[in-house]
Amino acid sequence: MSSYFSHPSVDPVDLEVFRNRCAAIAEEMGAALGRSALSANIKERRDFSCALFDAQGRMVAQAAHIPVHLGAMPRSVEAALAQFTLAAGDVVLLNDPYLGGTHLPDLTTVAPVYAGPTLVGYTATRAHHADVGGMTPGSMPMSREVYQEGLIIPPTLLARGGVPDEAIIRLICRNSRTPDERRGDLAAQLACHRVGAQRLAELAERHGPAWVAQRMDALLAYGERHMRAVIAAVPDGTYAFEDVLDNDGVNPDPLIICVRIDIRGDGAIVDFEGTAPQCRGPLNAPRAVTESAVLYCFRCLGPPDMPLSAGAFAPLDIRIPSGSILAPNPPAAVAGGNVETAQRVVDVVFGALAQALPDRIPAASAGTMNNWTFGGMTADGTPFAYYETLGGGMGARPTLPGLSGVQVHMTNTLNTPVEALERQFPLIVRRYGLRRGSGGMGRTRGGDGLVREVEFRAPVTVSLLTERRVYAPYGLHGGAAGLRGRNVMLRNGEERLLPGKTTIEMYPGDVLRIETPGGGGFGSS
Structure with a gap:
């Protein structure tokens, strides 16, 4: 397992102030997105999430938004940065569930933040658009392959140098039953990136990019230390549990999800061997969604103010059988994996942890x-x-x-x-x-x-x-x-x-x- 411990020391009070400043930037991005969105799903229901990443694309802070979005978002950022070297004002858009996405209605945008010529980090948003095409209105159909669920967007430049690509926007709108909403919600996502970039750049210009980078490294280590302390408080042992999904909407048979959690010191192995193979219906959960659900469960064991950064993943060895409903191979349908299967993953992980912590779960x-x-x-x-x-x-x-x-x-x-x-x-x-x-x-x-x-x-x-x-x-x-x-x-x-x-x-x-x-x-x- 990787570790983020090698970093210059930072005063704890200084780090706590910095952590809250980064979280506040993500929260302000969310406020801007919610206020300026057009659709009821984003404006009224707040079905979106925002986070900050360091210059290497590692998540360092997030707003108190949607757990399944935030835990999976780093995989999308990773996919975006593997495809593009981003200049100031560029924004990457993607929703591919096999590249860190959750399901097709969740459109993720990633943008760099520069202080002068220096890359300071990235901002990312994920917002659920109420319709991105597909078999049925709302893009949550009883699908049998991902192509039936809507428009699939690989990492694509939505804006270059601060100028939105109108051809890409027209393409997305043309594939939606509600094009005006798509245009308005995409504009809101672009606007919230400008808010995040301004706030993070101001921080770097005031203290220097090296100062920001040092504290971002420290936040990664801080997140790992917290998660290791959480796991160390769980009694050593092996804990297993299983539960089922009702069916996949195509076949009537239940779908079993199995987990075995091995706690050893300050590390945990979470193994889903024995889980049902990928199904014909839309209940397959992309691997990033399953990882997100596991991280959520362990984070719940910590204190309310526990920091959550990429460092928190380091103590967790998550093993998911390839080709299962928790790590399907394309073109398996995934519309419901994000919203339904993720919930059952939580049920089985908590069911296992209840054996170790019967007075807490x-x-x-x-x-x-x-x-x-x-x-x-x-x-x-x-x-x-x-x-x-x-x-x-x-x-x-x-x-x-x-x-x-x-x-x-x-x-x-x-x-x-x-x-x-x-x-x-x-x-x-x-x-x-x-x-x-x-x-x-x-x-x-x-x-x-x-x-x-x-x-x-x-x-x-x-x-x-x-x-x-x-x-x-x-x-x-x-x-x-x-x-x-x-x-x-x-x-x-x-x-x-x-x-x-x-x-x-x-x-x-x-x-x-x-x-x-x-x-x-x-x-x-």
Whole structure:
């Protein structure tokens, strides 16, 4: 395993101030992106992430955005820098899931930061665009290969010397059902890079590029030291666990995910041998997504202010079978791997760690992002497309109940307010609230899921990509499982239970009700 320990010493107080300044730059980038974006998914739901990287492309700081984005983003930065030597004002765009991307709607942009002639570092953003083409509106289809999911973008120069490439922007917009949104959201990503570049360049111009580089090296070592301390606090041993995904949306059989964690001193081997081979449906998770989920789990064992840099990966030896659902070979479909399979990776890693730390690890949370997308045409011929994830129940904690109706683990987005939904799209929200009693019983109870019920006022194509509809979120130490989720269509007063993964045509007056899973309970009641 690599190490970042070889670096000049930096005063701890000085380093802490520098760490927070870098995190503040990433946060300010996010604020600029959210304020200036056009789509509801980015503006309202905050489905984006921002981070800073050093001159070698190693992540040194991030905003408190979306874990699955941030843990996988370094692979995209690595791919971008392998393709281009970037000058001031250049911006690389990519979304290829086999080059560090998560799924195609997540467009990643990478830009260099210079102080005079000296490269200081890079800024990176990842934002979920509500439609990038593909089989169905929202670009989260029941696909069987990645080509069906939308436009695949390898590392491509979106801007040169500060000037956006209009041909590239037109190409992306032409492949989207909502081109105006794509143009607006891409402009927002470019704008937030200018904010990040200005702030980081100001820091380098004030103190010197060498001063910044020294502290970035120290942050990498600092992140490694913290992660090694976290792992050292876990008792040595081997801990194994397995759980399943309901199905891949094509075949009805469950997909097993196995993990074995070997803790030895301040290092950990996380081995997924025995996990199901890659599947026909869109539940394959790119390797970077799986790595991101593992990093998230171990980071959760640390204190709230634990720094997270590329150094945190150093103590983790993550072994993933090639050709499995956790490291598929192209052209496997991956739309749901980022949002659903990543959640189950968290469940199995925490299930294993619960054996080592029974008084710290919570029961399983909802275990799904409850993805739903819809799109169509308004009466005047204007296209629309929408994507949303829904919260669920948090797993019960050893001494506290789980929270209800929250986004858990690998997601960290907001919901879209009812007012915004009804203003922008032809629908009425008939119900939105907690699914009372859906949390598992136990000494401490699991949190309750949500109910979202909408009535459409125009013909729409709806896609559902949801999990925990067959296999419930597990309880721990005698706690009961949380209730499974349910997807229901109401048409002409009759209820029809929908599969967890499906695409369906709905018409004016039809109602879609999504009931999300509750969290598992903890301990015997």
